[in-house]
Amino acid sequence: MYDPMVDSSPGCGIEYPSSYWADISTTNETSKPEDDGQLDKDIDVEVAIIGAGYTGLSCALHLAREHNIKAHVFEANQTAWGCSGRNAGFILKSSGRKTYAAMQKQWGEEVMRGIYHEMCAGVETVNGLIGEGINCDQQPAGYIKVAHKPSMLKTLKAQAKLQQQMFGYDVQVLSRQELHQDYMADENAYGAIRYQDGFGLNPLKLAWGYQQLAQAAGVKVHTSTPVSFADTSIKNSRQLITPQGKVTAKKVVIATNGYTPKGLHPIVTNRSLPVLSQIIVTAPLSPAQLAACNFITSNVVMDTRALKYYYRKLPDNRILFGGRGAITGKNANDPAYAQRLMSVLKTSFPALENLTYDYAWSGWICMALDDLPHIYQGEKGSNEENLFYAMGYCGSGVSFSVQAGKRLAEKVAGKAVSNLPLYTQPLPKFPFAPLRRVGQWGYFHYGKIKDKYL
Ligand SMILES: Cc1cc2nc3c(=O)[nH]c(=O)nc-3n(C[C@H](O)[C@H](O)[C@H](O)COP(=O)(O)OP(=O)(O)OC[C@H]3O[C@@H](n4cnc5c(N)ncnc54)[C@H](O)[C@@H]3O)c2cc1C
Structure with a gap:
């Protein structure tokens, strides 16, 4: 299986895993929506989004609807081939693993309340989009x-x-x-x-619904199109390499979360596990x-x-x-x-x-090292200013990734976003990054002992 700590690409055009969702989601009422297929020529775009999960699709949808920017989404395999098509489908008013008590201690009550409201807004945004007619078997x-x-x-x-x-x-x-x-x-x-x-x-049907809404708003979704960054950088734009075409983009959004391949770009290197x-x-x-x-x-x-x-x-x-x-x-x-x-x-x-x-x-x-997702734009004035990302949901992103995509769209469009730590700080780097899995192994052992005896 693809391993983001080892492999430099998640593949190209790989089918969905044989999950329950992949098996049951095509019915008389729903089926995988048509997408724009593999990119087969060189193109110039204003915004390129890497990854067609909830984050990438939400960012594209909100860019189109609220900022009149028609982005192109590039997905290595299928829409929602990553977490978005294979999760448990729990919609919760939370993301990350940091407790509200810990947030209050670190940043005070106002910031804690601000984060809580963003988590609530995530669920409202999901409900609003489902209300537009997404059939996703809500329980x-x-x-x-x-x-x-x-x-x-x-x-x-x-x-x-x-x-x-x-x-x-x-x-x-x-x-x-x-x-x-x-x-x-x-x-x-x-x-x-x-x-x-x-x-x-049903998380896969949810993602397919987002794709349809985004396409209806003018977004292009290219599947079987794994992206890597070209070494050359032209002033004020980025060059992306795909198997059949080059993309020149004024701005690039990285929406690859836990599927971010090894070495994709220094802005995200060693910042997640x-x-x-x-x-x-x-x-x-x-x-x-x-x-x-x-x-x-x-x-x-x-x-x-x-x-x-x-x-x-x-x-x-x-x-x-x-x-x-x-x-x-x-x-x-x-x-x-x-x-x-x-x-x-x-x-x-x-x-x-x-x-x-x-x-x-x-x-x-x-x-994420600090147990929180981060929605971030490269430092203003640096050569990373035209790079954006949202990731680090720590296993709880079905609802919040949609809010993250919406805020990401505001950043891409140059709009002000509230100054909560979620939206202003980059993901912290892991110290001793090559040893992350040793740390994980240690945590699993500690967890086993804690759950049984402490
Ligand atoms: C087993 C499991 C159960 C979960 N259950 C829940 C739950 O019940 N509730 C909850 O809130 N959260 C849950 N989560 C987490 C949740 O699914 C994720 O937080 C969310 O789907 C993240 O969406 P995303 O769009 O950011 O990333 P993803 O959906 O992972 O999308 C990233 C996409 O980027 C693509 N990609 C990567 N590199 C490239 C490249 N170079 N070029 C082009 N494309 C690329 C990948 O192919 C992938 O499709 C679960 C996760 C898992 C794995």
Whole structure:
């Protein structure tokens, strides 16, 4: 499997992984939209966007609609071939991994509130775009965060209290008994908090919908078009190399997140850590199996472990279950990772002892050293002034990447963007960058011990 820490290109025209989403998304009502195919000639454009995931498509859509700039998006493989077409489809009012308490401590209350409002705006933007007619199988709202041990229920309650006090956010506290009775009888859960918003959807159909909206606004989407930067730089423009044509662009947006290939450009080098997240989708549960686990809810669920597990019941009564995967691309397809998820699922729901999985796949999430996404323009006055990027969602970008794309479009159009740390600072560089995976391996071991014993 493509490994961004090793490979200098994600490939060219590679098909979607054999995921549940790729399998079920073409129906009578939806199918992969036509795109503009591989770029086959030299072109001059005002804005070139690298990567056709949510970030790239949202940036292009907002540039066209709000700033009258018709960008060209260049995607190495297929639209949403990266994370956007293979995630779990949880829409949450959050991104990154930094807690609001930590933000308040570092930057004060005003900045923390500003970031919270941007996260909320992300969900509103997604809902607004879906409301334009994107058919993406939304499920009933509700996000349940389960305590994987009794002590974590205390922490969750404190989180709920802070969010209620600070933002007036409606958070429900559920005892183990209430959770088992009204939502699902997860044996690993010792209680939970439940947010009324947050919901599950089909992430690939969502991306296809964004592509259609962007194309309708005049955006060109070229697939099978991997991009690299030319060494030569002409004043006030950038040259990009693709297999069949050269692109000369006044401005370039990098929207490659966890799929950013090795050596793409110094502006993003050593500023993120791609980490594999693994998903399985089980066979459909029979009515008897559903009843045995009292699996009533189709809310999205995540736990409190350092090495988190997440799950949801899909519209066809299968369970999507996710957690960490391999460390390297070379080991990504080892079935041991899917089997491990299956056995954890069975400790949550022992009645599903004989359940099997039908789909298993993984994808690269993009970790940032400071646990926050960054939306950034190269320093004004430097030769990177015409370069832009948004990345570092740390595994939580389905909703916020759309807001990031919108803000990125404002930056590209030369408009002022609020001065929250998300929008003013570059992604911090990893110290000892070549050793990032050693650090990851250490963190996985620490996480295992913490989740079990601490
Ligand atoms: C298994 C998994 C589960 C997840 N679940 C959730 C979830 O439930 N909720 C949530 O909020 N977040 C989730 N995420 C994270 C979320 O999917 C991402 O934050 C989001 O999709 C990022 O979108 P993006 O457009 O920035 O990047 P991507 O969708 O990764 O798009 C980047 C694109 O850039 C292309 N590219 C790279 N290099 C080049 C190049 N040189 N030339 C041309 N194209 C290039 C790639 O092919 C890729 O298609 C999950 C991620 C994974 C992997």
